Amino acid sequence: MSRFDPRHMGNRALLVGVSEYDHTAPDPQGVSGQLPAVRHNRTTLEDALNRGGVFGAGEVRTLASPAPDDFTGALRRACREAKGLLLLYFAGHAVTSTSGNELHLQMRTARVLTGHGLPGSVSFSQVLGELAESHAEQVVVVLDCCYAGNAAGIWHRLDDPKRKKHKILLLMSVQPNRCILGGTADVATPFTREMARVLDGGGEVWLSQLYAAVKERMAAAKYKAEADDPQRPQALAPPWDSDDVLLAAGPGPVTTGPGPADSSWFPWLRSLLARAKRAVARSGRTAPAAVLALLATGAGGYGILALTGDSGPCRPPLELRVLTDPDLEPTIRAAADAYVTSAANTTGEDCRRSGVTVNSAGAAAVVTALGERTDAWQQPREDDNPQRDIGPQPDVWIPATRADVDRVTGAAAKEDRVFARLEPEAEPIAYSPVVLAVPKALGAGLEPTGQSLSRLLDTLEQADGKAELHRADPEFTDSALLATMGLYGDEPGARGAADARDAELRLARTGRPEPSAARLLCALPGDEAVDNRGTALVPEFLLRSGIGCHPVTRAERVAAYPDDVPGLEPAFVRVRWEDGDRDADARDDAVDRFRGWLTGKEGRTVLGEHGFRSATGERGLIEAASAAEGLTESVRPAGSADPSTMARALERYGNAHGPGRVLFLLDSSGSMAGRWDGPSGGPGILKQTLPGLGGEDEYGVWAVHGTGDRTHTELLPFGTHPASDAEHALDDAEVRDAEADPHGALRDALAFMRERGTDDERPQLIVYLTDGEDDGRLTGKALEEVLDRAGDAGVPVAMVSLSSSGCDRGRPATRIAAAGRGRCLDAGDDLVPALHDEVARTGMGEE
Structure with a gap:
């Protein structure tokens, strides 16, 4: 067994923690929720590695919630720069492929699509390929994510004829095919927390020792994965059958009264002071406090009393939890970061009074949770868990408008018992139209x-x-x-x-x-x-x-600047939770200090830098001197948002995107005979759009033929149907020995759909599929009548032509689609998937 000591060899540690995601539940394409605990993972592990003595100044880099390109770019850079040890750590959401043969690390932009598409993710095979090509002598990968244990199988399956992958060792937070719990906003996740504690234990810590100790600690603590399974860390094969790697060395031996020539003391002290400078920004303390804190942890307390009297190191600060609107999150996060390091948040002993954790969630979901689901927020259930879906119980809520507060209190008034009480400030903190x-x-x-x-x-x-x-x-x-x-x-x-x-x-x-x-x-x-x-x-x-x-x-x-659209007026709201009074006085003091700073000069400076206006008066830009080109210096604000109007608009939006109605018109005239059979024929094309419709959608199919009073026959009556009924109806459709009258059929279809849309705002669509042979009947007054009705009916018309020139400029199909705000598709397009998408936008899709 070889033991690899990488000290002073040019090492790199890349710590990737994805705590914030752009797409989360209830978005059907989103990941399961935000991961606020991962923020602590990044800082906890960074501090432990910086104190460990293996990685030098500037060799540990954290990457917070990157997009895929940012992650791969940082990974390539680390692979180029590392000469000795390269450590890659990932915490965040991860999923496996259907077969389980691939692990996908989900970055900030991750989505999950129908058909198992995973945009915003990076495959672990790709990561292994990059690491195998790195300049590092030894690579350690640490995964704290769902399905982490599946990484070992991917390592074994990686095509590697030159045996480059054998320098890569794996440490994984859970056994294969298991999901782990996301943790809370207050501390790091269990695996990373225990790993950092072992690394901070002092002395040398080798990978083999780290694995054994973490595994033992987690077993003793009885940590659970999802489905109440034990969470058991894994290692590859295990890795030290052939190699072991030093991950922490601890501080060097220290004796009392070191002299100027003591070569063991001064290099260590210079390293310690360098780490203290880096700790200033992270801890929010002034430089002397950061130095003393590192002396306390790095030197076992040597000399602390001589330097500080009885004061000792700073205690962990109270952590404020702030919840805000997704659009406001970057600004509020910047303000919180500035506040944490400000004098207002620093004691006379240069210690940080409080930390601030900022997260955002969908505005409608937050209003519902605070108004109707505070009991579940206090005591989460498997089927109702705001802590998972939104985030931790907030101390402060900053919605984009005060009207959200009124929506919450209105909903809460109808509940038997409410576990959260809102205390909003009277005035907004800023304004943005x-x-x-x-x-x-x-x-x-x-x-x-x-x-x-x-x-x-x-x-x-x-x-x-x-x-x-x-x-x-x-x-x-x-x-x-x-x-x-x-x-x-x-x-x-x-x-x-x-x-x-x-x-x-x-x-x-x-x-x-x-x-x-x-x-x-x-x-x-x-x-x-x-x-x-x-x-x-x-x-x-x-x-x-x-x-x-x-x-x-x-x-x-x-x-x-539309004068009938209310602007954003962010409100500062204190949230008090039932049975949350254990540290109420300290928490009130922390909230008051943050509010005072945010609404004072320093906070307004941050808001001004981010483009906000004053909340009162002329609503001028707070930082008017640097107004961007294209903005108006002074605006007259529209009226404030009304809570009942917001609720009504949200309901109407839901209706307009709810179960849909689609009427299919299939040209069944004699000229369609050569375009009828098979998947590229008329009935076959329509059959391929049916997955875009669900059980609550209403639809029907007309066969278009005849030029007299009757221009169509009903193949499938209008209503809700299983897809099999529609398929059978299209299988039974026949070409008729007749011409078609598209003018009459479209006129009747527009009238039919308009009548069905009078009592609600559900989405509707007419699809007319034809070969265009009867376009001669769509000229003059006949065409103008169809165009007028299409413009007035409020029903989009998708004109689908089996001719490659059916949607050329000026053709009837193009003009009709434009008049009805629909789309024209012809054989020159990728016709079937495009038409499927049109239908799916109107329908709810298959369950």
């Missing part, structure tokens, strides 16, 4: 103020018919919900209410909306054409402060 962010090239003739959102959009569409409107998810962030109120005309004083279904048709037909305005602005530059024509409803401050995603070149945008 919701603006229409328009590419500079499109916004030249747009009046920036004094118009409703509807009028601004009408002007924009008239100026450029290709302009697209984008909005984040109204269920996740209040800025999108406030914008939706403007779209629907729901805000008091708005000029005319719109049908929610019609209003939603104004938005670009993309996939699921982004969960926050910041993510929306990050996503637009992914397609240059979309970026150049895409307008976005976002809080103004994001145009000033930037968006925090990987640097991208995006279209310059100017702001138009």
Whole structure:
């Protein structure tokens, strides 16, 4: 057995902790929840490695909630730079492939798609490949995630003819095919916590000793994985059958009264002082306190009394838990970071008074949890667990508008017992209008103020018919919900209410909306054409402060300020929990200090740097001297948000995206005979769209033929159906020895669907599939009548042509689709998946 001592060899440790995710439940594509405990994992392990003596100054790097590109870039850099030991640590969500043959590490942008697509993830095979090619002599991988134990099988299966992978050793937090619990916001997860304690135990710690000790400690503590299974750490094979690696060396021996020539004392002290400088930013203490704290831990307390009298090291500070809106999180996090290191949060002994943990969750889910589910927040259940779905019980809640507080108290008043009490401050802490962010090239003739959102959009569409409107998810962030109120005309004083279904048709037909305005602005530059024509409803401050995603070149945008969309008015709300009075006085003091700092000069400076305006008066920019181009210096704010109007808009949004109605028109005239059979024939194409419909969706199929009074026959009656019924109906469809009248069929279909949409705002769609041979009947007055009805019915029409030129400019299908805000597809497109997506946007999909 060889023992590898990497000290002074040029080592690297890359500590990756994904605590924040962009897509979480209840988003069906999201991961199970945020992981606030992982924030402690990063700092706990970083401190232990810095104290351990194996890694030198600057050799330990942490990576907080990276996107995949940021992770792989940092990994490649570490692989290039490491000469001795390379340690890679990952904590976060992870999933396996269906077969279990691959482990996917889920980064901040992770999503889970139908068909097991996993965008935003990095495969462990890819990670192993990078590590095998690294310059390091020895590599240690530590995984604290679900299914961590599956990594060993992937190591064994990795194709490695040159045996490069054999320098990679694995330490895993749980046995294969097991999920671990996410922990709490207060401490690191059990595996990482115990690992750090062993590394901090003093003296030399080898990988073999670390594994044995952590395994023993976790067994003694009876830590559980999910499903009440014991959580048992794993190691590869085990690794020290052939190799062992030194991971901590502890401080060198110290004697009293070291002389100037003592070579063992001064290098260690210089190293200790260097670590103290790095600890200043992390701990929030001043430099002397950080030095003394490290002297206490690194030197076993030697000389502390001589230097400080009776004071001793700082006690762990109380941790404040702050919950906020997804759009506000970067700003509130920056403010919290600044506060933690401020004089207001430092005692006379240079110790930190409190820490602040900031997390965000979907605004609608938070309102529901605080209003109706505080009992489950206190005592989580498997089927109802706000601690898992939202985060820890907050001490402070900062919603984007005070109206959210009223929504919570209104809902709580109907509950038999409420376990949380809200104490909001009277005034908001800042203000930011919701603006229409328009590419500079499109916004030249747009009046920036004094118009409703509807009028601004009408002007924009008239100026450029290709302009697209984008909005984040109204269920996740209040800025999108406030914008939706403007779209629907729901805000008091708005000029005319719109049908929610019609209003939603104004938005670009993309996939699921982004969960926050910041993510929306990050996503637009992914397609240059979309970026150049895409307008976005976002809080103004994001145009000033930037968006925090990987640097991208995006279209310059100017702001138009709709006068019927309420702005963001973040509220500071103290949350008190029943039976949470054990440390109530200390927690009240910590909350008061944070609130006073945030609303005072230093806090306003941070808010101003992030683009916020004053909460009262003229609503000028707090940092007006550096106003970004394209923003208005002074704005007249729209009225404050109304809680009942917000709730109504959210309900209408849900209806407009609820169970849908689809009417299929299948050209069954004689000219379709050569385009009928097989998966690429008319019935076969429609059959492939059926998975986009679910059990609650209503749909029917008409066979279009005949030119007299009767222009169609019913193949499948309109209603809810099992997919098998629709498939049988399409299998039984036949080509008729007749011509077709698309004018009459479309006229009847538009009238039929309009009648069904009068009592609700459910999404609707007409699909007309044809070979285009009968387009001669779609000219003159006949075409104009269809265009008028398509424009008035509020039902999108998807025109599907089996001709490769069916959607050419000026063709009837193109004009009809445009009039009804639908889409034209022809044989030149990837027709089947595109049509499936159109149907799926209207339907609820298969269960």
